[in-house]
Amino acid sequence: MSTAVDFDDYLKSLGRLTSHVDPTAATPEAERIVEATGRLGGLLDTDITGLAAWVRDNPNDVVVPVLGLAVGLSQEKLKNALRDRFDTSGWHGLARTQPVELVTWLDAEFDLVRMLRTQMERTYTFADILVARAGTRATATRAGASGRRIEDEIEDIARDLGLDYTTRSRFAGRNGRTAPADLIVGDPNSADIVVAAKGFDSTGSKLTDAVREIEEMAEVRLPTQLVLAVIDGIGWKSRQSDLRRIHQLWATRQIDGMYTLVTLDRFRADVAEFARLRRLI
Structure with a gap:
């Protein structure tokens, strides 16, 4: 599996997830x-x-x-x-x-x-004012779409590799405990690979919640389970302490890999290598 890169190098690889909204008013x-x-x-x-x-x-x-x-x-x-x-x-x-x-x-x-x-x-007209007010809903919709972008990318990789997978569910680990995962390869009750996908261009408590989810994945994992995280978005640059907590899990091998959208080729290679070893493909 991938060796943990320096935190500053990982930080530099983070990119913007959301497209710019061209406002009308x-x-x-x-x-x-x-x-x-x-x-x-x-x-x-x-x-x-x-x-x-x-x-x-x-x-x-x-x-x-x-x-x-x-x-x-x-x-x-x-x-x-x-x-x-x-x-x-x-x-x-x-x-x-x-x-x-x-x-x-x-x-x-x-x-x-x-x-x-x-x-x-x-x-400007009254219609322009209404369009501007509606823009907040459009921004919220785009924010949700940006979060799903990473999920869609890793799902495409799993599908292309021919893996049996489940999205946005929970997997069973040590002592029957469960944890959330955005992609689960294999039966969730005996998962082989679990992946967290966390992309944010904005900041807030949701980033801390994302860290807790990944920490929970690391806590319940079985030795036979591969735990990966795909983290991206410029919102993490304003919450570097949270990002460091995830990076530390990687550095101490509590999770097996940490990637951004620009390193998804390495993510694909690591998943494929593990899947071949477990005869999943």
Whole structure:
């Protein structure tokens, strides 16, 4: 099975799971946002140079979050995206020290300049307001879809290898105890391979819950069972202590492998090797 890689190397391999949502409208919800957008409308040039100067001159304001809202990023998603790109979620410091780099990245990644110009020149209707309010449901749906992306990928691998498997169930282990798993190869009552699939681009208690599930898998496993985890998404970069707990399970061989979407080829090879040894394929 795979030897545990350094935690920092694993951290660097995490990628974004959710696709960017192109918003049709943004409505201010606070006085500071109203004030900031008013000053934004007063800029002589809504281009990278003008926006960078605006950000630099207002580092402690809500200027950066306003730019995030303009391209459809909530404050949490903005922080996670910043940490992924700049290794920090502190937009105040970035606004002071790297305003050009910050605005250039927002434009390259989220089409900032075009989005601003389009939205600032548009006249909004009641229908636009309703569409904007409905956008929160669309974001929640995409978040759920991103979590299922990893599950779908590992299920495709199991199917392609010709393995008999069950998804999103519980498997029996030591002393009749059970634990949850997102993919179970073989009969859940006598599983051969169990896999946890945990992908998050946002943060929250669900990441800690995911760690507990994997720890539970490690606690109940039988010596004959292969326990693997596929972990991805930039949300983990803001919860590194949780990610370290999973990595430690791998480093101490309490689980047998830990992968991201970019290392699924190694996941496939490890599953195939174990399956051949157990004559599952």
